[in-house]
Amino acid sequence: MKSAYLYVRVSTDEQKRKGYSLPEQEERLLKYCEYNNIEVKGIYCEDFSAKDFNRPEWKKLFLQIKNKSSIEDKNILFIKWDRFSRNVEYAYEMIGMLRKYRTTAMAIDQPIDFSVPESTVMLAVYLSVPEAENSRRAQNIANGIRRAKQMGRYPNKAPIGYINLTLLDGKKIIAPKEPEAGLVKWIFHQIAKNTQKLEEIRKIANNKGLLCSRSHFFRLIRNPVYCGHVIIRFNFEEQQTIKGTHEPLIQETLFHKVQNIITTKRKVTAKTDELKALFFLRGFLVCPICGRKLSGSFSRGKTKKYPYYHCQGSRKTRINAILLNTCYQNKLQQLVLSNKVIELFSYVLDDQDIKKQKTQYLSERSLIERKIKEEESILSKARKLFVVEIFKLDDYNKLKAENRVNSKCLQKELQDINTKLRNIERQTKLLGKKIFTDIFQGFSDFDIADKKHLITLIPPLNINFQTGYLSLSLNETLSKVLVLKSNQKIIKNEFY
Structure with a gap:
């Protein structure tokens, strides 16, 4: 068988x-x-x-x-x-x-x-x-989609911010869908400001309720459908842009402004920045033998590489970069603001009217906390109605999703206000304890550009290339602002 x-x-x-x-x-x-x-x-x-x-x-x-x-x-x-x-x-x-x-x-x-x-x-x-x-079927479908796009319609699956609809005459269109449409508008306006990284904007949008992956987000901000255009692709190289019949979410000028921002060529400078951060004194050091400016590079040891400032002309001038950086930072951190400058800063902080700002932020926080409780109350009532079968499952899920988006937005606003209140509290403590006088304590965390600018104002002098000992030089203006932490005396033009 x-x-x-x-x-x-x-x-x-x-x-x-x-x-x-x-x-x-x-x-x-x-x-x-x-x-x-x-x-x-x-x-x-x-x-x-x-x-x-x-x-x-x-x-x-x-x-x-x-x-x-x-x-x-x-x-x-x-x-x-x-x-x-x-x-x-x-x-x-x-x-x-x-x-x-x-x-x-x-x-x-x-x-x-x-x-x-x-x-x-x-x-x-x-x-x-x-x-x-x-x-044959795939070709017929592609031809049908192309004909629809040539008429200005968008026959594909609606992108984020839109929804597919069918009119009474059977024609398929896309229409704005909230709250996603509002979030897409917010994204384009934030990018146009050019004040935040794209990844930061994407994370904030996700917190606001935009369910979008990282790759999808970068396709979204390049999609001309949001400014009312439809793209017809004939092959991998040839394409045509048609004015769409759907409602645009943003203006065409805003879309092109965003494209110019996101397509700006960015240099990969991670390794270069790391070297600049390590050799931040480069350009300010002079060889005592030949008078040339010192360069910076690594010397290979038995187990690892060691950074050195050295002269390319005279091989005898060389010093460990970490040692010299530490000596310069230690000297710099011995400086504090003078009493007159501290008094001036106190007047500046008073002019900001910190108490008034704090009262305003506390009022805003109270309002947001009340809104959060209202959202929790709405969800609790909806849950009870769903349990007794007054609410349908679809209606309950829709309300629950909307409640989740609103709660996330309110929590983000609450977090921002708490941050502002903490900053005000920090300012108050600084004013009371005067710990902000040690303005160079965070020198190691400064940006490389800030370090370079500071070294221009306070360059190193009289460097001992054996021990790393050095002195600092201040101009006449800075000598009135900075004093030594030890004796609080006004620093002269050239010191220790």
Whole structure:
């Protein structure tokens, strides 16, 4: 008695177009096996495309065949060859793999006798026709989409901020969808300000409720559909822009401004910045032998590299960069603001009216906290209505999602106000304790540009290239602002 595995496949569009169904195919295959006295070893049914063999049930069937004895002849039955595959290349590859495991694939409505050499011609026809149908269908769909775009319509899936709608006459359009549309507008306006990094804007938008991955976000800000345009692509190089019939979310001028910002060429300066940060005294050091400015580079040791300031002309002048940097920083941190400057800063802080700002921020925080409680109350009431089945599941989920977005926005506003209040508290402590007089304590955290500017104002002098000992020089103006931490005396033009 012969045996066989039954394979039943259908895709959703085929089921609608041709009336195929899984039960119908299975019933016909079972009747065929009963009539021909074939034992059914297993039935594998799936709703999946046949463009390749990356299908869940087919993988299970193929694994079953591989695990069976290689001596035993095995068969796979299906209705037609288009159930097996709609791609000639993958079909022949799979047939070859099945033969390795002594397995024969056969369509009961399109039988082929593989013992006859000429039968391979019919197999080629049976496999080619489904692929040709797919290619023709794909081409017709592409032509239809292109014609719709030429008329200014957007027939694809609506991008974030829009929703697909069908008019009474059957035409499909896209329309703005809130709150996503408002968030998309906010994104473009924030980028146009050019004050934040794109990644920071994306994270804030996500916190506001925009569900968008990083790659999708960068496609979003380059999509001209938001300024009312539709792109028609003819090939990889040729494309055309058409004025769309849908409602734009932003102005065309704003879109082009954003494109200029995000397409500005950015240099990769990570390694260069790291070297500049390490050799921040470069350009301010002079060789005592030849008078040239010192350069900076690494010297390879037994286990690692060591940074040095050195003269390219005179090989004798060299000093460890970390040692000299530390000596300069230590000297700099011995300086504090004079008492008169501290008094001036106190007047400046008083002019800012910190108490008034604090009162305003506290009022805003109280208002936001009240709104947060209201959102929690709304969600609690909605949950009770859902439990007693007054609220439907879809309505409850919609309200819950909207509540989540509003709560995130309010929490972000609350966080910003708390930050402002902490800054005011910090200013008050600084004014009371006068700890802001040590203005160079955070020198190591300064930006490289700030360090360079500071060194220009306070350059190193009289450097001992053996010990790293040095002195600092101040101009007449700075000598009135800075004093030594130890004795609080006004610093002279050249000191220690």
